[in-house]
Amino acid sequence: MNLQPEDFWSFQQWFLRPGAFLESAALKGIVLFVLAVVLGLLVGYVISSARYGSGEGFYAVARAIRDFFRFDLPGTAPRRVLALARLAFKEAVRRKVLYVVGLFVVMLLLAGWYLNPQSDDPGRLYISFVLTATNYLVLALALFISAFSLPEDIKNRTMYTIVTKPVRATEIVLGRMLGFMAMGTVILVPMGLLSYFFVVRGLDHTHYEVEELVELPGGGYEGETDYVQFHSHKFTLGEDGLGTTNSVRGHRHVVIRQPDGSFRIGPPEGALRARVPSYGEMVFRDRSGNLDDQGIDVGSERLAGGYGSAGVARLIGVTGGQRKLLHGYIEGGTLGAAEFTFDNVTPERYPDNIPIDLSLRAYRSYKGDIETGIRGSISMKHPSKPIESNPIPFIVDEYEVDEKTLPLNIEGTDGTQTRELNVFEDLVDEEGRLTVIIRCLDRGQYLGATPSSAYLRPEENTFAWNLTKAYASIWLQMAMVTAFGVMFSTFLTGPVAMVATAVVVLLGFSAEQVYDTRHYIDAGINRGGGPIESMVRLIRQDAMTTELDVDTLAAKVIKTTDAGIVYVLDALATALPNLPKMVGTAEFAASGFDIFGALLARHATATLGYVVLAFIISYFTLKSREIAA
């Protein structure tokens, strides 16, 4: 799992961006809110002056705002909201939306058709399958139920009997939103439970027999398990008859030799995890050992990507350039290194040893020994003093999380003398910080790292809890889509409201691509250009990176128009919720990482913000609408 800089932010860093307030979520929220108010007033005035004349129109707008604060907001009664929410819920039930759960069950039952049973990492496959399926099903459902309900009530005129009761527009909107969110919850809970059992049961298996057993000369055994579910494990047992198998397909088993000489093989372990990472600060050192903030660029990797998301700052062009984290590479056999400094390394958190996980990339400048991976080493160092442990060599496992443990006592050098070092006494500084250095040992080969490539793992959460958090994230998306659906349905007909909501969702999903396109246009990079230029290139079958081959004037017109379109799209995409970020939590669960609390809190805050915004817009559009027209 490759994290971006913003993934490391704490909630507060995200919300306020100390030192870079222009990038903060708070500012984005404020700007959106102010924009909504200004646009709302403008549109409201235009509509009501068309209705009542320019002078009266002004008062009509003023009255609408006064009514909102003086009567409708304080007059909103929980009982009415709940009654309307219950009605919305019942209506959704009547529309048989619960069948979606049935559909989900069918999808799970038929999963064997499209999930590869021989996958190398079935845990990831299953988890990302259930989460993706849930996510899209629930979003589609939210889209449907939220966009059609209100227009239908207005069309059937059942609305007449509602609005002629002392029901506030606030209550109608809130009731719908809450009712549909309740519906979404009722659907998500069984889906979550089914997913949990599907994943757990799907990964569960037992090996029964032991093959090719060899008794080791020094005591203990070496052998292989039988072939179950397309795999088998190798294992070694110690003299005490205890041991674990090697990790195949993301899990291992405990093997015990029983007194009667038979072997008992335990259930799979380690397939479903929720590692809680503790990340550190990273710097690179170049081949001569000098500090370097990027590492070596080995090729096209650095070209991809644009600004990342940086809110208002990015939109107005204050922040530019690279915002994505890319792998920087260290050269093997030189002084080049990646240094990670971790905080909070205390005996309480790491009583026995220090678990460290690595996910490094390898770049080979020559084929070398293709049987084995590239070699690297880890050493621990005092952050400021020249005390360093001896390097621990390892072989890089490129596509998996490489789980290592660092011992608490290790031989190393203290200045010039060599002695036995204790991590907490000799290597950790007063503030509890420890530096870990990763080097590449093969000359002429390279190892790539990002700040998320190495982390200490002081604890683990349960998979069930992590899946719950992933579902909470889906819930938030559902709430967001519901709010937008209800908002659009206050002034559009059902199908149009649904399409509008779908456009919002899709634009949210392609936000990053829009940002990238703008980045290329701003920076003058030929990457196919905006929509018109791309169309021209498609028709002419030109490559993306060549100069646009039309005459100068035409090129100017095309590029200017494109820039206009892309800037508008960019503004829209910045204003809309960043859904892919929220879908991204599925990747955490699938990769076996605990979903960061800060990340979930950020999503929750953003969702709340958008729901409130949608609620206010809905109120005014509904209020200014002639229900009987």
Next chain:
Amino acid sequence: MDTETNVAVADSPTGAATEPTTNESVVIETRNLSKIYRDFWGRKKVHALKSLDIEVRQGEIFGLLGPNGSGKSTTIKLILGLLFPTSGRVLVFDKDAGETQKNERIGYLPEESYLYKFLTAEETLDFYGRLFDLSAAERRDRVSKLIEMVGLQGAKSRQLKEYSKGMTRRVGLAQALINDPDLILLDEPTTGLDPIGTREMKDLILGLRDQGKTILLCSHQLADVQDVCDRVAILHQGELKELGRVQDLLKVQDITEVHATGLSDDAKREIAELISRHGGKLESMDNPTATMEDLFLNIVRESEARPGARRVSQRPETAEGQPESDSGGSA
């Protein structure tokens, strides 16, 4: 022959009007109210209502009368705030029609009962009770009373989609009364009802008036309007054509009507002479025919009293001796 002798001398052929005790306070007031329907581009489509000025006073039954498309429903919708006036104002309880708070005191029965078909009658009423923020105890109480009042005890737990039109209409009426409103707006209250239902609806309306409630109804069923309304406004093509008390509007000034029972033929002859002696002109004197409504209601009432008995057997008696009240014609 009926032995009862009952001479009624009435100014109006309606039996309805005991003088309404109208307190002069105004419940609904429209001032220069106009409504123009426009299409999407803002072009004028229909001028549905032109400068309407009416006042509905507390405690009266006010009828809006007119053919289809005359602006009756538009007026009601403007009063309810379902539509916004193009110009002019509507005041309900001295508040602008656009304000939600006025609805606390209003009950509205729409033209067709636009209710949620997937709810039962009980759930429907409970739901609307919640919309008035009534407590659970109050809701339970009112729901059961209203269900009894509209006679749906036997069907209260059935979904509305199984209901006949008349039953839906009753639920509609019950939901309009859930908040014990002071002002009741009825849009075509008798459409879709059978004669008994119509009669009951009319009695109910009168009963509500007697409780001091103000009622505005619109209808094109002239007989209904005549039977229950104290005052009517007649609309045509969006314009107010006539406004006044029903009695005044319908009174035919130079005709006198006398109803009497137990008169012999001699007596009738004498009355005719009397009239001509006073210079009057006898236009007709015969037995009035009962209305189809009366006949129908009689049949039903009797069959309920004696279920299974065939009506036909006793029919000739009444049919031939039809005038149970032997009456003097008009002179």
